[in-house]
Amino acid sequence: MDIPLICNDSALSQKAKILRKKWGFLSTQSDHFQLHLLPEYLALEQKDDPKQGLVFVDFVSGSVAHRRKFGGGKGQAIAKAIGLKPGVQVDVIDATAGLGRDAFVLASLGCNVTMIERSAVAAALLEDGLERAYLNLEIGTWMKQRMRLHFGSASEYLQHHQTGVVYLDPMFPHKKKSALVKKEMRVFQGVVGEDLDADSLLEAALNAARYRVVVKRPDYAPFLNDKKPTMSIKTKKNRFDVYVKQAMPQNKS
Numbered sequence: 001m002d003i004p005l006i007c008n009d010s011a012l013s014q015k016a017k018i019l020r021k022k023w024g025f026l027s028t029q030s031d032h033f034q035l036h037l038l039p040e041y042l043a044l045e046q047k048d049d050p051k052q053g054l055v056f057v058d059f060v061s062g063s064v065a066h067r068r069k070f071g072g073g074k075g076q077a078i079a080k081a082i083g084l085k086p087g088v089q090v091d092v093i094d095a096t097a098g099l100g101r102d103a104f105v106l107a108s109l110g111c112n113v114t115m116i117e118r119s120a121v122a123a124a125l126l127e128d129g130l131e132r133a134y135l136n137l138e139i140g141t142w143m144k145q146r147m148r149l150h151f152g153s154a155s156e157y158l159q160h161h162q163t164g165v166v167y168l169d170p171m172f173p174h175k176k177k178s179a180l181v182k183k184e185m186r187v188f189q190g191v192v193g194e195d196l197d198a199d200s201l202l203e204a205a206l207n208a209a210r211y212r213v214v215v216k217r218p219d220y221a222p223f224l225n226d227k228k229p230t231m232s233i234k235t236k237k238n239r240f241d242v243y244v245k246q247a248m249p250q251n252k253s
């Protein structure tokens with residue numbers, strides 16, 4: 001999908017030019033989706049449905065920051081699914097980074113996370129969020145150490161990289177009008193589309209992971225590639241299907 005990047009601030013026009021060239025964004029207006037380069041952040045807008053609001057990545061003060069402070073730490077289902085243990089730093093490839101929320105939870109719990117994202121829009125939003133987080137006094141130091149982004153295909157990346165854990169959260173068609181689907185995800189899904197190749201990603205992930213692969217699914221979705229996991233950890237709306245290859249070492253990943 002061709003997406004324009006709009007910038008009405010003359011102080012940012014050079015940056016807008018660089019971003020258009022880097023990510024292949026257009027400079028013309030669109031009636032559907034468009035990106036806005038604002039002084040505060042880069043944001044995605046669904047122009048034909050403005051009540052959905054702007055989508056942007058905010059690791060410093062958004063809902064993910066709130067979850068970092070008050071979200072239950074290593075007792076959370078995602079931490080149990082990854083197999084986090086005190087004093088063990090786990091290397092994770094988040095092969096379906098999206099807006100980076102799960103990756104940020106894992107990094108804030110101490111994981112060393114490489115995010116892979118193939119959508120130019122998602123990757124540009126993520127890069128913008130990362131740049132601001134790296135400069136932040138409270139989280140900048142550990143964000144730079146623990147969270148990075150690779151733009152490209154995860155199946156290709158996984159062919160050449162081994163890691164402790166691979167995390168997958170491919171886009172799954174949401175139930176129509178579900179109140180549980182956040183506005184943000186609805187807009188985002190419109191741009192990114194469905195991940196129709198997700199089944200094959202599981203095999204690539206299983207080859208690349210030394211210890212386990214964790215797949216996040218809505219509670220009503222079938223197993224990825226119809227493959228039964230070693231165990232499933234359920235939350236209110238989702239399920240983490242865990243494919244264990246071998247036990248994690250006690251004090252090094």
Ligand SMILES: C[S@@+](CC[C@H](N)C(=O)[O-])C[C@H]1O[C@@H](n2cnc3c(N)ncnc32)[C@H](O)[C@@H]1O
Binds near residue numbers: 095101116118152195
């Ligand atoms: C449901 S979203 C992930 C949301 C993410 N877990 C979060 O917390 O924000 C799925 C994302 O994975 C990306 N994706 C899916 N398959 C991919 C692949 N094979 N390589 C790279 N990115 C992929 C999609 O472009 C989309 O942005």
